[in-house]
Structures are given as C-alpha cells and as structure tokens.
Amino acid sequence: MSTTHDDAPLAAQVRHLEAVLEERGWLAPGEIDERLDAFAAGGSxxxxxxxxxxxxxxxxxxxxxxxxxxxxxxxxxxxxxxxxxxxxxxxxxxxxxxxxxxxxxxxxxxxxxxxxxxxxxxxxxxxxxxxxxxxxxxxxxxxxxxxxxxxxxxxxxxxxxxxxxxxxxxxxxxxxxxxxxxxxxxxxxxxxxxxx
Amino acid sequence: MPDHPDRFAPGDPVRTRITDPPGHTRLPRYARGARGVIVSTAGHHPLADERARGLPSAPRAVHHVRFAARDLFGEGDHAVVVELWEDYLEPDEERSSR
Amino acid sequence: MSRINDVGGMVGFPPIVEEPDEPAFHADWEAHVVALNAAMIRRGVYNLDEFRDAIERIPPDQYLAASYYEKWLRAITTLLAEKGVVTPAELAGA
The missing domain is CATH 3.90.330.10 (Nitrile hydratase alpha /Thiocyanate hydrolase gamma)
Known part of the structure; x- marks a missing residue:
C-alpha cells in the first residue's frame, strides 16, 4: 500500500484527525494500529x-x-x-x-x-x-x-x-x-x- | 407481549409504503409503492430510520420481500428480494382477500 | 428520503470497471479511515445508521465526485463536528 500524489492532502487530513482525537482522549494510543492489525488478520x-x-x-x-x-x-x-x-x-x-x-x-x-x-x-x-x-x-x-x-x-x-x-x-x-x-x-x- | 408483534408471515402479499420520510430510510426508491410477497423473516431489529436520528428504537420484524421486476420497473423477467422493516409494509388487501 | 445514495434502478451511470487483483485498500489512509470509523462507533460517538445518514447528506454533486473512502472521511468529520467532539477549527488544523 502506498499513498499516491493525488490523495496526499487526504492522508494528511486523516493523520491530523487521529492526532486531535488522541490528544482529546477519543482514541487510545495505538488503538488505530490494533484495528489495522485486526483487519489484516480478519475477513478474506x-x-x-x-x-x-x-x-x-x-x-x-x-x-x-x-x-x-x-x-x-x-x-x-x-x-x-x-x-x-x-x-x-x-x-x-x-x-x-x-x-x-x-x-x-x-x-x-x-x-x-x-x-x-x-x-x-x-x-x-x-x-x-x-x-x-x-x-x-x-x-x-x-x-x-x-x-x-x-x-x-x-x-x-x-x-x-x-x-x-x-x-x-x-x-x-x-x-x-x-x-x-x-x-x-x-x-x-x-x-x-x-x-x- | 413484545412491543412490536409481527404483522406479517411468509406468503403474505404486501404493498410497500409510498411516503418518503424525511431523513435516512432503508426502503429504496425503486421499491416504493410496490407489490411483493414475504418470503421469510430476517430477524428483529431496531428501525434504521430511528437509529439514524439517535432515537431509541425497539426491535421489530424485518422481512425478505420478493418483487417481480415487472412490478418494480415495468419490465424484466427477474426477481428482486429486498429486506424491509415492517414499518415500510402494508397488507395488500386486494390480493389477500381473493 | 430519496437522496443521491439511493441509486437502485437509475440509468446513465458508466460501464462497470473491474480492477484485476484489486488490493483491500489502495492507500494507507483508506485503511486508517475504516479503523477510525470503527473506533468511533465502538466508542458510541455515533452509530452505523448515523454514519450512513451522514454519507447520504453529502450534496449530490460532491457525493458523485468523491471516492468511496473520501465520502467516509467526510461523514466522519461531519459527525465529529455535530457531536461536539472536535471543533471546525480543530478539524481544519488551526
């Protein structure tokens, strides 16, 4: 997976959103990564x-x-x-x-x-x-x-x-x-x- | 007795409602005001329309309703099965009284 | 309500394009959007139907122009602002 040139602003927006939510306590540290790992190991x-x-x-x-x-x-x-x-x-x-x-x-x-x-x-x-x-x-x-x-x-x-x-x-x-x-x-x- | 006893059973002819409520709903436009038949019941679930408004919603029956393509689009020889909450359905008096 | 998402039976959309060996996601940020949405729903910030509703409320021209996960991101930010979780200024990065 890679982030292409065209959607770099979207990728930046997502990173920013995750940072704000984590800072405010709406996301636990590492929570997103855990979910990503769960997807990778999930349905197929x-x-x-x-x-x-x-x-x-x-x-x-x-x-x-x-x-x-x-x-x-x-x-x-x-x-x-x-x-x-x-x-x-x-x-x-x-x-x-x-x-x-x-x-x-x-x-x-x-x-x-x-x-x-x-x-x-x-x-x-x-x-x-x-x-x-x-x-x-x-x-x-x-x-x-x-x-x-x-x-x-x-x-x-x-x-x-x-x-x-x-x-x-x-x-x-x-x-x-x-x-x-x-x-x-x-x-x-x-x-x-x-x-x- | 549950809040929402089942109003329909497999084999019942039904007509879908014509009204288009404000906001989120799960009755597709192409299946609105159409005549179909209940084929099976797909469990009991809170109404999506109410959940989408953040309202409490008691589970009520959801049914698989089979439509002839001709009754939806005026043409076609296939069938379409749509999964519909009872709130979207009325008895098809014309056909059930035959 | 008949919104732009309610496309069943409409005519005029282009031919269906298949992508051979399509990956689950085309970019990391798409997977992050899915993870973020799941986190917010499991936390009870909003529910799945509120999320669908937020996608459906995207103006038709923008709905049709946006990619699938762009729509998701837009719905998430709409709901987070409406629920008072983040302010528009925070969303904008101010």
Whole structure:
C-alpha cells in the first residue's frame, strides 16, 4: 500500500484527525494500529471459498448452511461477530434453474467481517444502479452469460442480513480435494457475478 | 407481549409504503409503492430510520420481500428480494382477500 | 428520503470497471479511515445508521465526485463536528 500524489492532502487530513482525537482522549494510543492489525488478520474471500467447498462435499453441512448460515460457518471456525452491528449471514444457493446475485443499492453492505472489504466495482454507483434493473446485462458485462432459461434473483442487502452466494459445483471436479475445490471459488462467485 | 408483534408471515402479499420520510430510510426508491410477497423473516431489529436520528428504537420484524421486476420497473423477467422493516409494509388487501 | 445514495434502478451511470487483483485498500489512509470509523462507533460517538445518514447528506454533486473512502472521511468529520467532539477549527488544523 502506498499513498499516491493525488490523495496526499487526504492522508494528511486523516493523520491530523487521529492526532486531535488522541490528544482529546477519543482514541487510545495505538488503538488505530490494533484495528489495522485486526483487519489484516480478519475477513478474506478464502473464508467464503472454504465454506463453499465444504458445502459441495458435505450435503449435511450444506443443509445446515442454508438453514442457518451464521451458526453453520462456526463449524469452520468463522463468525459474523466482528461486525459493527448485529448481522446475520444468509447463503443463497444457485442451481440449474435459478441464479442469485447480491447488491447493496443504498450503500455498500457486504459480509466484511467474513470476506474482507468488497471490490470497488461492488461499491460503484454503476453496479448498484443497474444490477437490480438489468441483472442479465450486468452479468454479461462482467463476463457471465447465463442460459435464457435461468431465472435470476437479485438480493438487495438493505437491512441487517449479509449475503453469500453458493455457486454450483463445476462439472468434472469429482476427483478434487476440498482444498482444490476451494481454490476454484472466486470473490465474484461469492457475490454472484461469476459462475464460480 | 413484545412491543412490536409481527404483522406479517411468509406468503403474505404486501404493498410497500409510498411516503418518503424525511431523513435516512432503508426502503429504496425503486421499491416504493410496490407489490411483493414475504418470503421469510430476517430477524428483529431496531428501525434504521430511528437509529439514524439517535432515537431509541425497539426491535421489530424485518422481512425478505420478493418483487417481480415487472412490478418494480415495468419490465424484466427477474426477481428482486429486498429486506424491509415492517414499518415500510402494508397488507395488500386486494390480493389477500381473493 | 430519496437522496443521491439511493441509486437502485437509475440509468446513465458508466460501464462497470473491474480492477484485476484489486488490493483491500489502495492507500494507507483508506485503511486508517475504516479503523477510525470503527473506533468511533465502538466508542458510541455515533452509530452505523448515523454514519450512513451522514454519507447520504453529502450534496449530490460532491457525493458523485468523491471516492468511496473520501465520502467516509467526510461523514466522519461531519459527525465529529455535530457531536461536539472536535471543533471546525480543530478539524481544519488551526
């Protein structure tokens, strides 16, 4: 990470603000650094991939995941507990007939505690405005062409749930290990803008 | 009895409110005044509108409401599920009386 | 209220641009903004909905021109001033 020339004034403003808050006792010394370390060690798309891979190989886990995702991910050592407000994880499963895609049209809600920060395109006005109205067009733009017969459901994260898409297991992956299967899963697949 | 007993259950047809309250709200404009169906209940939470004003707010039901794209935008063959506090919803009398 | 953040269903925004191998943050200050916001919310200076509200109150032309974390920084400073945590003069570095 680096601070570019263009946003040097913003970086200076943040440093100044932290100094003022610390001086006034609104921030403890080292508090920001502790939080930065916690982020670095926190959510990651790999957590989502591990959840998907387990659901692909273990039908009982898959059933528990779809019934109560916040509890089921605890079996893999994950939790939704790091969020700033109480949140529930909802997992929606793609199948041959229906494809799910996630957005937050009002802001940028995303399971950050589980997956880390969302990609910039997810937070863009372009994605947020268009995917609810023309999901097929947006998915095509992002490289996912679905059969005309596949129904699309868009989930707008407008309240306290956070969503994760469970992609379909690709054909020809019967011989792969759980770790190899997890390696196939992308962040876009977890949002629903890629097949896997 | 809780402060806010659930007014809706899965399967109920609902209509979203038309009014646009002053300040923060979590009913997107595109889903205002629209007809949908409750698919599931997404827990009970204080109303975001009230929390944003720094007001105390008792938890009340939040629902996943499914809309046909055609009922939101006049076109499209997809569905949109929006997560809405009960405060934003009214029973769709026309459809529930059928 | 229908504010500039409420973009669902609008037309006219540009194509969606993906950044290959995008890092979690593009600059250190962005991560600091996220950490600062979390610290203020956990301390009870303001809550998450007040924070969202402050972002939504950014005038539309400025909302659309600002980067994602610029909006966050602006909302944080707005709330800190409104809550009386820091004065505008302190914010300006005076």
């Amino acid at each position: 798309p790999a957590h989502g991939a591990a959840i998907v891979a387990r659901a692909w190989i273990d039908p009982d886990f898959r059933a528990r995941l779809l019934a109560d995702a916040s509890a089921a991910i605890g079996e893999l050592g994950f939790s939704m507990g790091g969020a700033l407000q109480e949140q529930e994880l909802i997992v929606v499963a793609n199948d041959a007939d229906e494809h799910h895609v996630v957005v937050c049209t009002l802001c940028s809600c995303y399971p950050i505690a589980l997956l880390g920060p969302s990609p910039s395109w997810y937070k863009s006005e372009a994605y947020r405005s268009r995917v609810v109205r023309d999901p097929r067009g947006v998915l095509g733009e992002l490289g996912l062409e679905l059969p005309a017969s596949t129904r699309i459901t868009v989930w707008d994260a407008s309240a306290e749930s956070r969503y994760l898409v469970l992609p379909r297991r690709p054909e020809g992956t019967d011989d792969l290990t759980e770790a190899e299967l997890a390696g196939l899963v992308t962040r876009k697949g977890l949002i629903g803008t890629a097949a896997v």
